[in-house]
Amino acid sequence: MPVSTHCPYCALQCGMTVSREAEVEAGPGGLCRKGWTSAALLRSPERLTTPLVRDRKGGPLREATWDEALSRTTAAIRRAQQSGPDKVAVFGGGGLTNEKAYALGKFARVALKTPLIDYNGRFCMSSAAAAANRAFGMDRGLPFPLADLGEADCVLLVGSNPAETMPPFLQHLRRMQAAGGSVVVVDPRRTPTAEVAQLHLAPQPGSDLALALGMLFVAVDEGLVDKDYLAERTTGFEEANAVAASWWPARVERVTGVSEPDLRRAVRMLADAPRAMVLTARGAEQHAHGVATATAWLNLALALGLPGTPGSGWGTLTGQGNGQGGREHGQKADQLPGYRSISDPAARAHVASVWGVDEAELPGPGISAYELLDSLGTGPTAMLLFASNPVVSAPNARNVARKLQSLDFLAVSDLVLSETAALADVVLPTTQWAEESGTTTNLEGRVLLRRKAIDPPVGVRSDLEILHELASRLGCAAAFPTDPVDVFAELGAASAGGVADYAGITHARLAAGEQLHWPCPSTDHLGTPRLFLDRFATPDGRARFVAVDQPEDAEPLTEAYPLRLTTGRVAMQYQSGAQTRRIAELPGDAYVELHEDLAARLGVAEGDRVKVSTVRGEAWLAARVTDAIRADTVFVPFHWPGKKRANSLTGDWLDPISRMPAFKACAARIDRLPA
Ligand code: SF4
Numbered sequence: 001m002p003v004s005t006h007c008p009y010c011a012l013q014c015g016m017t018v019s020r021e022a023e024v025e026a027g028p029g030g031l032c033r034k035g036w037t038s039a040a041l042l043r044s045p046e047r048l049t050t051p052l053v054r055d056r057k058g059g060p061l062r063e064a065t066w067d068e069a070l071s072r073t074t075a076a077i078r079r080a081q082q083s084g085p086d087k088v089a090v091f092g093g094g095g096l097t098n099e100k101a102y103a104l105g106k107f108a109r110v111a112l113k114t115p116l117i118d119y120n121g122r123f124c125m126s127s128a129a130a131a132a133n134r135a136f137g138m139d140r141g142l143p144f145p146l147a148d149l150g151e152a153d154c155v156l157l158v159g160s161n162p163a164e165t166m167p168p169f170l171q172h173l174r175r176m177q178a179a180g181g182s183v184v185v186v187d188p189r190r191t192p193t194a195e196v197a198q199l200h201l202a203p204q205p206g207s208d209l210a211l212a213l214g215m216l217f218v219a220v221d222e223g224l225v226d227k228d229y230l231a232e233r234t235t236g237f238e239e240a241n242a243v244a245a246s247w248w249p250a251r252v253e254r255v256t257g258v259s260e261p262d263l264r265r266a267v268r269m270l271a272d273a274p275r276a277m278v279l280t281a282r283g284a285e286q287h288a289h290g291v292a293t294a295t296a297w298l299n300l301a302l303a304l305g306l307p308g309t310p311g312s313g314w315g316t317l318t319g320q321g322n323g324q325g326g327r328e329h330g331q332k333a334d335q336l337p338g339y340r341s342i343s344d345p346a347a348r349a350h351v352a353s354v355w356g357v358d359e360a361e362l363p364g365p366g367i368s369a370y371e372l373l374d375s376l377g378t379g380p381t382a383m384l385l386f387a388s389n390p391v392v393s394a395p396n397a398r399n400v401a402r403k404l405q406s407l408d409f410l411a412v413s414d415l416v417l418s419e420t421a422a423l424a425d426v427v428l429p430t431t432q433w434a435e436e437s438g439t440t441t442n443l444e445g446r447v448l449l450r451r452k453a454i455d456p457p458v459g460v461r462s463d464l465e466i467l468h469e470l471a472s473r474l475g476c477a478a479a480f481p482t483d484p485v486d487v488f489a490e491l492g493a494a495s496a497g498g499v500a501d502y503a504g505i506t507h508a509r510l511a512a513g514e515q516l517h518w519p520c521p522s523t524d525h526l527g528t529p530r531l532f533l534d535r536f537a538t539p540d541g542r543a544r545f546v547a548v549d550q551p552e553d554a555e556p557l558t559e560a561y562p563l564r565l566t567t568g569r570v571a572m573q574y575q576s577g578a579q580t581r582r583i584a585e586l587p588g589d590a591y592v593e594l595h596e597d598l599a600a601r602l603g604v605a606e607g608d609r610v611k612v613s614t615v616r617g618e619a620w621l622a623a624r625v626t627d628a629i630r631a632d633t634v635f636v637p638f639h640w641p642g643k644k645r646a647n648s649l650t651g652d653w654l655d656p657i658s659r660m661p662a663f664k665a666c667a668a669r670i671d672r673l674p675a
Pocket of ligand 1: 007011034
């Protein structure tokens, strides 16, 4: 009997069934090609089924028993801890189930007593999360069910390309378009999503904030602001508007490249729609000023009276499979379960009581993901890394790879030998999605049960088992259960009373088919599909405008580096590609996309080998020549390693609030390579 479960990849978490023979069937919402082919990795010859250890730095990895691998890991942790608990770091991933993310945060704070834990979701969601927390007092990617999109009259997508990154999402846009609704896309590329939009605005990468300010200017200029909503439900409009007042359309056009008629048309489309939504994604958020940019779009949505109004709203499209749940339960540097602050004495006392430890023993906040990676070797000398591949996915990746290699000890838990696992001293082979049960929280804040469908191969263990065993070998008295049902029950207790309150959600309720969006504080509570209908989660119940302005470029263009490089994803690959590059049915290779006018100027033809360079490094790529990108901008997908690695090029400037790196805009050049 096939088992109902969910796709292992993106935050849409499409439903599917998996048979004992590992055959996938789509659920009612359909699957994209990544979902259809996801079972291929379950029995891949590249699957790790035996722990690997390295006897000396630079030597080869060899097979080992679990006992040897865990003994080496425990000994290395103890060695590093002799110089202090902050000599050991933990790095997690947004693909981990809620149970694993929770257990990892607890393991770091209780078993290792280190403040140094963060995760790759910092690279993905942190700017929009910070903007939402500041404006609404709460961060849930979509504060309304995804299906509400299909009922909207206008949807503005900023820096989002769901036609490639999560194709089944488009059914909601098609539904609203079939009923007469319209889609506006903001993207420097004419992506497949922009192709289906009624209006496409193509600003220069990094100038989205100015575009949002210009749209607020127009909304005020044309009398489209919802004054009753501003008066009843918000604070701070005057300050935000005072900044927008200096972004008149001609100035916006000079900075962004978006014409005044298009700017005004976009604002009218949104303002005239009875139900309208503004949705941002990584294109708007992965900047050195990502929080300010997300805030500017949020300010526009507030000015038009959208957030907390039935059928309308502002949201952000989460990327990784458990990008939402993964940022709620404690693998973030500053956070305890339930989206609680680790600096809040009441939160510390509550969680410490659930964990059975003294509150005073809990460490304080650590540092953000890139700062953590950048500190390796000089700061922490040992690291445990779970379900992440920063050698490919981190910004300024050459620096990150060097820092990982400078560690005295690196242990990596993964299902394949990723580029990061290949640098490890110990590699721990783990179970994957269809071989274990656990929960994820999708982009609308709905908690989903991923059921176990097949037995894992002999020789692999779940991350929960690994953490249990390590904690025990380290002499930690606190419990680390291995059954996901027990871990989730503990997570519920730890989250009780927090912002992301899961106390009323159980595996049994999810298995019975209940659709539960958090917060869900008790087992007779039906969850909260729509947030903010009566009040926002701020102390006064009002949403907060925050005045933001377009900053200087983090890296201005120069004669040597005259092009704006932006990076992103393609339809056939997922994140660092560690999984999808190993699936034969997902074809494709790295490339650089450039405009035909730029190609002609450089003497580059379709398929030519070119070198893309920034001051940090270079990548050798095939040219893809198109008219679907700005002539001053080039695009490189980031799924490939080695000489094709986009993140050899990207910069490591961090947003001052979210510490999000700037993946979406840096200065680059292209040179044709000899044939
Ligand atoms: Fe999986 Fe995302 Fe594709 Fe759905 S859209 S099948 S969740 S990768």
